């Protein structure tokens with residue numbers, strides 16, 4: 357498959373307010389793309405559209421050759437993971453239970469040793485039975501990264517994946533992405549402000565370039581006033 361994910365002429369609106377227009381991209385196997393832009397430009401909104409969670413105002417989204425918008429007919433048989441900017445965990449359950457639940461939601465099962473191995477890789481060894489609520493912010497983030505090690509998704513849509521991580525954690529996140537890219541042909545789109553991860557991405561796309569020109573003009577006028 358030469359293309360994992362593509363979108364054409366995406367227009368994003370919040371109410372009557374247009375965030376971006378005419379946004380298109382093609383994500384090939386083993387490719388990494390950083391989506392950048394200042395606060396509120398629409399990075400999270402765009403990732404949610406590419407993940408098939410939200411609908412764009414206009415445009416077309418195709419993932420693994422299945423059109424997911426418009427006329428969503430996808431069976432979601434491919435492995436696509438959306439890492440939200442706040443790790444989505446079942447907070448009243450332990451680390452290993454969270455991984456098991458995550459794997460099951462993709463129809464996958466692993467051995468106890470596999471779960472332990474993934475936790476060790478993210479520095480959470482001996483925390484298998486710790487309740488997710490009691491993990492620190494960075495440890496919660498590491499737990500969601502352990503899920504990627506197990507699932508090995510085709511497409512990873514990561515919203516600020518290094519938020520809350522220390523320098524070692526940020527490097528760990530990049531090395532997990534790199535490993536999946538090299539050994540599983542995974543493709544990654546990251547919405548981020550983290551220079552480290554932006555530098556690692558092969559391609560950088562700034563959403564500032566897709567803000568409608570009349571909106572840019574208005575914000576310039578506001579600054580002048």
Ligand SMILES: Nc1ncnc2c1ncn2[C@@H]1O[C@H](COP(=O)(O)OP(=O)(O)OP(=O)(O)O)[C@@H](O)[C@H]1O
Pocket residue numbers: 370375393394395396397398399400401402
């Ligand atoms: N459900 C919603 N209701 C109202 N406004 C919304 C909603 N979702 C997003 N927005 C608005 O849409 C704009 C884009 O939000 P989004 O979270 O996509 O920005 P972002 O580029 O990811 O920002 P940041 O860098 O701060 O994470 C913001 O102005 C936000 O307030």
